Amino acid sequence: MRDNYTPDRVINGTFGECWIDNDYMAETTALEATVKLDTTEVARTGTLEKGYKVTGITCSGTLKLNKVTSYMIKKIGDNLKKGKATRATIISNIEDPEAFGAERIRxxxxxxxxxxxxxxxxxxxxxxxxxxxxxxxxxxxSIDV
Incomplete structure (x- = not known):
């Protein structure tokens, strides 16, 4: 990281974008995705400290939209009525013109x-x-400086 970054380089979320299965979601107001490490405690001798081993990960997120259409109700509900989960691909892009670059994740x-x-x-x-x-x-x- 550059030691001389200026405040204008901090990314502004206003420039975030989202696509669901190649459909541009202009009504997106927020997108959050997290990978949580699942750990299991490991017993150790010779120390009072507990040890931990990563034994899995849990990936989850939340998409926030201004309510403009019934897109999500139809996309998810139609499959649920058939007994199927809705599977999709989401692409997140954040590209503030004053930042050091863009970050795009699928x-x-x-x-x-x-x-x-x-x-x-x-x-x-x-x-x-x-x-x-x-x-x-x-x-x-990715944004690499």
Whole structure:
């Protein structure tokens, strides 16, 4: 990392973009994806410290959208009625023009784990939060300085 970065180089989330199965999701307001390391405690002798071994990973995230269409209800609901999970590919891109570059990540084997059929309140703009799990990812473009 450069020791002389300036504040304008910090990435602004406003420039984030999202695609689901090649459909550009202009209504996306946030995308979060996390890989959590599953650990198992390992007993050790000669020390009071506990040891841990990584025994798996859990990949999950949440997609937030301004409610504009019924895209997600139809995409997930139509498959659920057939007894199938909806599997998809999500691509995240963040490319602030003042930053050092772009970061683009593809999430593979995405399974949407929840869909709200209705969630509204008078006087409020509608938003959807769709949790998902995934089983692989690839960094397609990274910010390297």
């Amino acid at each position: 999430f593979d084997d995405v399974v949407f784990t929840e869909i709200k059929l209705a969630d509204w309140e008078a006087g409020k703009l509608l938003e959807e939060s769709i949790p998902f799990s995934f089983s692989g990812w690839e960094v397609l473009e």
